[in-house]
Amino acid sequence: MNQKVLERVEDHAAYVALNIGREIPIFTALQGSQNYQMDDEFSDVDTKTLVVPSFESLVFNKKRTSTTLEVAPTIEHADVKDWREMVNCWKKQNINFIEILFTPYVHYNLNYEWAYTALWVMREDIAHFNPYKAACAMHGNLVEKYHAFDHPYPSAMEKIKKFGYDPKQLSHMLRFKDFLIRYFKDESYEQCLIPSNREELIAIKRGSIPLEDARKIREETLEWGRKFMDNMKDKLKDNPNPKTERELDMITYEVFEQAIRNRDYGDF
Numbered sequence: 518m519n520q521k522v523l524e525r526v527e528d529h530a531a532y533v534a535l536n537i538g539r540e541i542p543i544f545t546a547l548q549g550s551q552n553y554q555m556d557d558e559f560s561d562v563d564t565k566t567l568v569v570p571s572f573e574s575l576v577f578n579k580k581r582t583s584t585t586l587e588v589a590p591t592i593e594h595a596d597v598k599d600w601r602e603m604v605n606c607w608k609k610q611n612i613n614f615i616e617i618l619f620t621p622y623v624h625y626n627l628n629y630e631w632a633y634t635a636l637w638v639m640r641e642d643i644a645h646f647n648p649y650k651a652a653c654a655m656h657g658n659l660v661e662k663y664h665a666f667d668h669p670y671p672s673a674m675e676k677i678k679k680f681g682y683d684p685k686q687l688s689h690m691l692r693f694k695d696f697l698i699r700y701f702k703d704e705s706y707e708q709c710l711i712p713s714n715r716e717e718l719i720a721i722k723r724g725s726i727p728l729e730d731a732r733k734i735r736e737e738t739l740e741w742g743r744k745f746m747d748n749m750k751d752k753l754k755d756n757p758n759p760k761t762e763r764e765l766d767m768i769t770y771e772v773f774e775q776a777i778r779n780r781d782y783g784d785f
Contacts, residue, residue, distance in 0.1 A: 522551055523622050525562040529595045530624040532588050533564075537597060539571035540582060541776055544633045547622035548596070548613060553692065554711050555719060563594045565617050567603050569776050600772065604765055607643050608757065610651040612658065612696070612710075615644050619707050628779075632772050642761045644706035649753040651700065652746065659693040659742045662686045666735055681728035688722040690738045697745060 530545035545566040550556040568582060581599035588595050598606070606614040617623075618640035625633040636643070645651070665673075665686040673683040692712050699709045712718050726734065 518621055519551070522547065522562055525593070526564055526622045527624045529562070529564040529588050529593070530566065533566045533568075533586060533595055533597055536586055537568055537582070539573065540568040540599075541629075542626055543567040543569060543600065543629045543772065544623055544625035545595075546617035546624075547620045548617055551622065552616050552620045552710060554715055555688070555692070555722065557719070557722075561591065561593050563596070565596045565598065565603075565614065567600050568597055569600050569772060572777070600769060604769060607765070608646055608650070608762070609654060610644075610647055611654045615640075615706070616710060618643060619710060629772065629775070632768060635768050639761065639764060641706055642758065643765070645758070646761050647755065647757040648701070649749070649755045650757075652697065652749045652753065655693050655697050655700070656742050656746050659690050659697075659738070662689040662693070663735060663739050666690075666731075676724070680724050680731075682731055684724045684726065684731070685722050687726065687731050687735060688718045690735065691721065692718055694738055694741060697742075701749070 526545060526547050530542065533545060534542050543566075545564050547562065548565050549563045550560045551562075570579075570582065573579070574581075581602050583598050583602050584596075586595040586597060587593070603614065607618075618636055623633070663686075665683065667677055667682040669677065670683075673685075676683045676685070691714070695712045695714060695718075696709050699713065700706070
């Protein structure tokens with residue numbers, strides 16, 4: 518474990534706690550390349566935090582929190598989500614949200630350690646809540662990176678000028694392909710998070726593939742994804758796991774019950 522990364526996660530947790538008003542932070546977890554062992558010296562530390570809404574928000578049915586804070590000094594991103602919104606994201610099976618249940622880089626509220634532990638214990642069940650949705654979400658990520666390949670985002674302009682494209686986006690496409698193949702070979706989600714061709718993808722991320730070759734790989738990967746999804750749609754149905762859903766609902770109920778019973782919201 519990288520102690521500096523853990524310290525930055527703890528810094529994010531402290532910053533979020535100071536900037537979310539009456540909401541209760543449950544845990545803050547790392548999201549991004551470190552979770553895939555794809556990070557380098559230039560990798561930022563980005564996090565996601567689950568919060569329980571304030572009593573006022575519940576009573577007056579206010580909009581659920583879903584925001585991003587910028588953490589100094591390097592303007593890292595700290596995403597903050599209402600617990601209920603995060604559970605919905607898990608049910609949609611997007612890797613960017615599910616991965617936080619697998620990272621060792623986490624800071625949790627001691628009053629709700631039991632809730633984090635309960636989620637951690639059932640993390641593989643959550644990650645396999647709906648394989649059809651998982652396939653759709655992962656394929657959607659692959660297509661998103663296809664379009665980002667040479668899109669002139671401000672953060673990518675230096676790479677595009679140097680290589681003619683953003684190598685990071687190509688490495689992402691290939692990582693998602695690797696993930697899909699292994700997920701549907703019944704490897705654990707924890708194993709799938711670490712690419713089987715990690716060293717190759719790191720080299721690609723650093724620009725080892727010339728532009729014309731990269732364009733060819735990009736198109737081939739997109740076509741592979743299309744065929745993969747056509748095949749999956751014939752095999753899979755949109756069937757969430759009712760047992761996992763009941764367990765998530767029960768944890769949600771108990772978290773909110775504790776917050777109200779113990780008046781963790783503060784005075785109102």
